[in-house]
Amino acid sequence: MARVYNWQLGREMSYWYPESRPKKQFAAVFDTNKCIACQTCTLACKTTWTSGKGQEYMLFNNVETKPYGSYPLAYDVKLLNMIEAGKWSGKTYEGQTIFESAPAGERVMGWRPEQVDYSYPNTGEDDCSGQVDHGALMQLPHMNWFFYLARICNHCTYPACLASCPRGSIYKRPEDGIVLVDQGRCRGYQECVRGCPYKKVFFNPMTGTSEKCIACFPKIEQGLQPQCFVNCIGKIRMAGFLNTPDKARADNPLDYLVHIKKVALPLFPQYGLEPNVYYIPPVHVPASFNRQLFGPGADAAVETYKSARKDMDLAGLLCLFGCSESLMTRWKRTGDIVVGMDDSGTQLVRVPISEPVHVRTSFDPVQKLVRINCP
Amino acid sequence: MRRRKLIVLPALVVLLFVAGCKKAPVQTTEVIAVAAAQLPSSPTDAAWDNVPEYLAKLIPQDLVEPRLAQASTPEVRVQAITNGTDVAFRLRWLDSEQNDTAKPGSFVDACAVQVPTKLMPNPPAPQMGEAGGGVQIVYWRADWQAWVNGREDNIKSIYPNAEVTHYPFQAQSLEKGSPEQKEMAKRYAPADAVGNRRQSPRQSPVESLLAEGPGTLASNPAVAVKGSGVRTQDGWAVMMVRPLPEGLAPKKRTSVAFAVWQGSNKEGGARKMRSGWAPLAVEEKKP
The missing domain is CATH 2.60.40.1190 (Immunoglobulin-like)
Structure with a gap:
């Protein structure tokens, strides 16, 4: 194994291949606080990419209700148990990653879901209280909080799927860091399915190869955001390219959110993959749960997000989410207006941070009548 | 007489066993x-x-x-x-x-x-x-x-209880067996599209x-x-x-x-x- 630097862990770690960062890294920020689990993203992806024979069960994009939801079943807690949920010392991870804890004879610490683990997406996830008298689906002591976690492939800097494949059928594009399965080379060993901790590679029983989210790369190549981003009803997502912390640019929307404001965090950074989908953590769940999912920066991220109303730049940038199909790789705020731009600085979209508010009195003196304002 | 019987019986068993085996x-x-x-x-x-x-x-x-x-x-x-x-x-x-x-x-x-x-x-x-x-x-x-x-060649051969309401290549506008229909099926079977059909x-x-x-x-x-x-x-x-x-x-x-x-x-x-x-x-x- 080679030694590579993982900035999310604040240290070097072991990886199957030497460090080789792409020219640009596809990345995204998801605001969990805005997701309503309408599953429009799931369907946008499903109809675009996985409507064929053998793809029936595949969800390159899924939305699960945390803490109990997961697809495939228990993908998260199973692996957390296996790596014994390592500890952090400040911003440095002191536990072992899935590469460092790989047993003898294995490339990564992993597990392979069984057919039944894919059989019940979203079943029973939203039963959050004990008030379901008849037909209760779960007997677990559900807590009175939950949130929705939308997931796609993280197009990791150190992908476990890529490390797991014994014949090098998975590659990371040097031009944008998107991780793909070479469909001409894959022989369906399912090692990538076993290795990916996020379980975002799926075996197709009709073609006999494994398939995964491709970040809609034909759209990325045209400067457009992927399907699950542009179809998002809640406007929770923004796609773009992320630099390493030492090269962070304040005018790059993702750099600003991830590196400068540190309001968006990776999912299960302790696995060691340096995943590139970043989440603004939910503000209303126990801090310990947020820390387990998003690492030691979770508490500060929640506080930063809560105070966004006082931070015009952060509030402005959050307003750009979902406002254009184009990739906004630059941004700026002027007064109450925030502008999304492409690499050349050309304006793509212009959004007011605060909408004009009109307060209507209950009595209309012109019509001389009383109106009932519906909430 | 009894001694002869004792010798003949095991011999018969062995013979029968050998005859019964290929x-x-x-x-x-x-x-x-x-x-x-x-x-x-x-x-x-x-x-x-x-x-x-x-x-x-x-x-x-x-x-x-x-x-x-x-x-x-x-x-x-x-x-x-x-x-x-x-x-x-x-x-x-x-x-x-x-x-x-x-x-x-x-x-x-x-x-x-x-x-x-x-x-x-x-x-x-x-x-x-x-x-x-x-x-x-x-x-x-x-x-x-x-x-x-x-x-x-269908999902039921692998999952007998599977029910699929619609695949895009089964759209009514696509004539069965036509090049257009085959092309549509390939869009959702990437390994097929690059000639690496393994199943x-x-x-x-x-x-x-x-x-x-x-x-x-x-x-x-x-x-x-x-x-x-x-x-x-x-x-x-x-x-x-x-x-x-x-x-x-x-x-x-x-x-x-x-x-x-x-x-x-x-x-x-x-x-x-x-x-x-x-x-x-x-x-x-x-x-």
């Missing part, structure tokens, strides 16, 4: 391709009955990660027949469970025969060869055999491959192969036919190695049981 093939210390006018038609062809048998001991793949953690199939019984042009191998091994469906988390029974690309005094590494020392492989899979035997209807249950070390396996259209496999009472019997290795003739030797994958043990790819090299000889043609 004659076991002669065991050899190398794989000998027996000369015959024609090759057997199947792994159950009577032509195999008198062919000497080589017992190939198997060990877990132990060279590269991922390795096979626990040994499974301990040995494979090998026979070979040649017609002077081609050589047919029959592999038989014990496997109590038939696994012929590859699906998420499920693996299939399979086997392979490997020979060095050319005759050489020191064969390359038996673990799929090495750089500059290539190997040719014939690979058989139980699910491919099931497709060849007529498994239907679904096939003409053959075997594949011709070459390799120069682990992870280098590639298709080998230059070597034509065929074969078939049947489920036996306690395992599999598989016949694989390929051209005689180049340069192999009576009084010459090359090497041959074998691998078996047990689906029930979740074996696939590098997780397999494999043998070391065994000598492969060709019997001189009978006058």
Whole structure:
């Protein structure tokens, strides 16, 4: 194994291949606080990419209700148990990653879901209280909080799927860091399915190869955001390219959110993959749960997000989410207006941070009548 | 009188036992391709009955990660027949469970025969060869055999209770069997679109491959192969036919190695049981 630097862990770690960062890294920020689990993203992806024979069960994009939801079943807690949920010392991870804890004879610490683990997406996830008298689906002591976690492939800097494949059928594009399965080379060993901790590679029983989210790369190549981003009803997502912390640019929307404001965090950074989908953590769940999912920066991220109303730049940038199909790789705020731009600085979209508010009195003196304002 | 009875009875039991058993093939210390006018038609062809048998001991793949953690199939019984042009191998091994469906988390029974690309005094590494020392492989899979035997090309053949309301290629606007319809189906079958269909209807249950070390396996259209496999009472019997290795003739030797994958043990790819090299000889043609 080679030694590579993982900035999310604040240290070097072991990886199957030497460090080789792409020219640009596809990345995204998801605001969990805005997701309503309408599953429009799931369907946008499903109809675009996985409507064929053998793809029936595949969800390159899924939305699960945390803490109990997961697809495939228990993908998260199973692996957390296996790596014994390592500890952090400040911003440095002191536990072992899935590469460092790989047993003898294995490339990564992993597990392979069984057919039944894919059989019940979203079943029973939203039963959050004990008030379901008849037909209760779960007997677990559900807590009175939950949130929705939308997931796609993280197009990791150190992908476990890529490390797991014994014949090098998975590659990371040097031009944008998107991780793909070479469909001409894959022989369906399912090692990538076993290795990916996020379980975002799926075996197709009709073609006999494994398939995964491709970040809609034909759209990325045209400067457009992927399907699950542009179809998002809640406007929770923004796609773009992320630099390493030492090269962070304040005018790059993702750099600003991830590196400068540190309001968006990776999912299960302790696995060691340096995943590139970043989440603004939910503000209303126990801090310990947020820390387990998003690492030691979770508490500060929640506080930063809560105070966004006082931070015009952060509030402005959050307003750009979902406002254009184009990739906004630059941004700026002027007064109450925030502008999304492409690499050349050309304006793509212009959004007011605060909408004009009109307060209507209950009595209309012109019509001389009383109106009932519906909430 | 009583003493005579005591001697005759065990003798009768032994005689009956011997008569009830098929004659076991002669065991050899190398794989000998027996000369015959024609090759057997199947792994159950009577032509195999008198062919000497080589017992190939198997060990877990132990060279590269991922390795096979626990040994499974301990040995494979090998026979070979040649017609002077081609050589047919029959592999038989014990496997109590038939696994012929590859699906998420499920693996299939399979086997392979490997020979060095050319005759050489020191064969390359038996673990799929090495750089500059290539190997040719014939690979058989139980699910491919099931497709060849007529498994239907739909998801119900894998998940009998599956219900699918609509696939885009079934849209009414697309004429069944038309190029447009096929094109639409390919859009949602990326492996198909690049000619790497590893499942679904096939003409053959075997594949011709070459390799120069682990992870280098590639298709080998230059070597034509065929074969078939049947489920036996306690395992599999598989016949694989390929051209005689180049340069192999009576009084010459090359090497041959074998691998078996047990689906029930979740074996696939590098997780397999494999043998070391065994000598492969060709019997001189009978006058």
